[in-house]
Amino acid sequence: MELFSNLIDGFSALGGTATIAWWQPILVILIGIIVGIFVGVMPGLSASTGLALIVPFTFGMDPLIAIILLAAVYTSASYGGTISAIAINTPGTPAAVAVAFDGYALTKKGEPGKALGSSLFANVIGGLTGSLVLIFFSVPLAKIALKFGPAAFFSLAIFGLTIVSSMESKNRIKAFVSTAIGLLLMTVGLDIINGTPRFTFDRAELFDGFTFIPALIGLFAIGEILLNIENMQMAKTFKQKFSSKMPKFKEIWSLKGLIGKSSVIGAIVGAIPGAGATIAAFIAYGEAKRTSKKKDDFGKGSLEGITAPSSAAGASAGGALIPLLTLGIPGSAATAVMIGALALHNITPGPELFKPENSTLVYALFASLFVGNALMLFIGYSGTRLWVKIISAPKAVLFSIIMSIALVGSYAVKNSMFDVFVCLGFGVFGWLLRRNGFPTAPMVLAMILGKMAETNFRQALLAEGTWTVFFTDPISLILLIMAVLSIAYPLISEKIKQKNKTKK
């Protein structure tokens, strides 16, 4: 019951304290959400950039105000990323890649309002679920997170890679080729274990490998535009009609089970440091497709395919705060920035936060997550019309603007011109692949998981000195079994279907 009285204290702190005026928390959350959505939407800017840039402004603030501002930026960036994924097929954050499949497909059908709306609802529900999990289950989940050693992380990465198999049922072999290219490209750079430069051709820019965000922007944004203008009759500046109509309540309500399940997946996977939102979104997408009754709609604008990854991404924001707040370990780049920012305010993330003298602060943060998600629903809802209006602009104008912003975004990640060329290179490459039916999403997934798989594989072998560690570590064993099932299940179920068909 102490928990509830603490939470009530937290909510009342948001209404103002002796040192904080009543309007300050709400205003700060509003600003945080707008900043967060903005950095999420812009390709090349991410939650961690947004946080790092806002930190200097929090110096003079009350610690409570500072912490809820940072949390608002952090949580809303994941929604921002899905907006650009749905509207222009340019995932603003890596997690939004999984939302782009069906979200952008629905936009192409002329219903971006429906896609954006369902993604917003799913994201908010996910955010609320993630906050609840954070409040009630952070201690046991933190214990599980600590149990993840190198072997378990390796198996998690392998399990994540096998999702490709269920994602792409038509062109499975092409999806595997795309995955393998992604894995191979991720080995470029200094080898973390030995420090050997690999495939760098003595370019210092390649020592850390290809920068991920420019590659992602290239594959999606530039690739999409090249694909579009190839099929476009340039003589006519054609316009497509887009509807900003939101999904009906009934449509969303019918997905309540799926959204709930995906939110829980998101919160749990998000709590594992280093795994994060992207894997959660892909797992939720794969799981939604596996259990769906309308498998064939996936990839063509299925609402299930939009809501599952959106809610997982929303929930993983709350999940990623678990190791941060309970153990003091950042689970992602963005939470790493939050640790530094909190240190400036004399707040050390970790168990001490929950001691009585600090508890108002941490429970006010929890309360702000609820208020923030409610406000995000409102802001996102009113923003939808704006996004639809933007994408209704003539293609020539829209494409030119997207291209220039994509290239600046690639530059901004590391302030490097080399990355701008990387973005263009991957753009042309992505266009070549996609016009020949090779999907690029598996390559992105492989680029996210490739380094994680290799580093942890070698760390596990260094530490234990034997191959058996992947099977003797219980978490690793479970994940490997899941990986095998996830490859085998779609193959077997298709075979059974074919047999049934031939019988008929």
Next chain:
Amino acid sequence: MMKKIFLIIIIILTTFSFVFSANFPNKPITILVHTKPGGAVDLMARTLARVADNYCEQPLVVVNKPGGGGIIAASRLLNSKPDGYTILAFPATFIPTLQTTDIGIKLDDFKYLACLTISPEAIITNPNSDINSIEKIISYAKENPGKQKWCGPGTGSLDHLMGIKFWEKAGIKVKWIPYGGGSQAMGAVMGKHADVYIGNPEDILGRQDNLNISAISTENRLESFPKVPTLIEKGIDLPNEVMWRGFVLNKKTNDEATKYLEDLLYKCSQDSIWKNYITKTMVTPVFLRDNEFKKIVYKDVESSRKYLEIAGFTLDKNASKTPYLFTFIFSILLISFSIVYFIFKKKSIKLNGTISILTISSVLAISFFYISSFFPAPRAGLFVGSATIPKVWSIFLLLVSLIGLILYYKNSAKEITKKGENIKNVISLTFLILIYITLIPIIGFFISTGLFLISSMLIMKYKNYLNLLLTTAIVLLFMYIVFIKILMVPLPTMSIF
């Protein structure tokens, strides 16, 4: 409408104007940081920039140039004009980086401005594990040689060097497991996946339930951790291992600017906000001027050279060059395409996109395999080295590409090949982008972006010229406000002036 355009153009033009004044500094000073935003060094630089605002009439702007463990940031400093407007945040982690990479940057290329903070190295363990003090570390390691797991960020890093020194002085043999970053390594010790973590005292803050400091490398105990023993007390002679953070300039910088910056840093180091911040992060604020700073830098260089060699680093990096690389790739490319061409000719299938991509991916796989076979062999006792995973992925790629080719050969009739409708459009747009990004460093970001936007819309046959100009102006203004004013991203400006 025309008035609007005129107004917007004027707004953009005024942003290019410069204000000239005589003395240093007459324009913003850039602080280069070698990490992404949010790291410890980055936050220190950002705090310094903010404190310096009270003492300097020009703003200090933090610019992140991550990559190559600091090489990118260091070479950026050495390649910019030595006028004092570019300084580099220079932590001790640069020392091993500059020694293990052969990129032509020497420690003599820098002018050492000042060192602002130091923090001792700490041996950190898990209080809930059996190994949680120096005595236990040593006795366990002696009973089980080569079994104890030590971890920290990277191989050949500052913390790794500290470990090597410790192992030598204590006479023990252990395993070193490098992690991508400090927090991942700490997580491993907290979850008992590793036994010892090497870091700094501030690392355990907020994590005391799962981490404790076994010893620190100072002469006397720290005020902030009075119960933590020093290594000397435990009979290990390492009294002076510190992680320092300072700032450096290009060596050729003139004395006027150097003097100004040194005074500026001194004033900042005495500021109460600065001192407050530094104590909060549990490091010790100091102010070591050029020669004292240089002394600790060169002392570290001396000892790191010795211990890097013990760790098995070859300090000359001419190893692992691939012989006949381009000849090899070219001939493989030629051979594969001719094989594929003749096989598919039998079925009268022409080389189309799918076949070409599958062939190229096979060539890619073979080339990566070929290059990796020249990587250094795994160290004694290990069966997995730098080359293993690239080889595994290459074989995987080759396999799926070949299966793809076979399947295509069998069911080619099923696939409907799409005819390229307007490949010309794609090529012209790609070339336009290429010209655009080549021009950015030459004529500056805003002019080239403006030209790009206009010509790209024209290429796409957009006919409403008024809207075209208006859009360009609005986008430029938006980028100026967002990237320059709010986010302070240093977009390239004109370099021909």
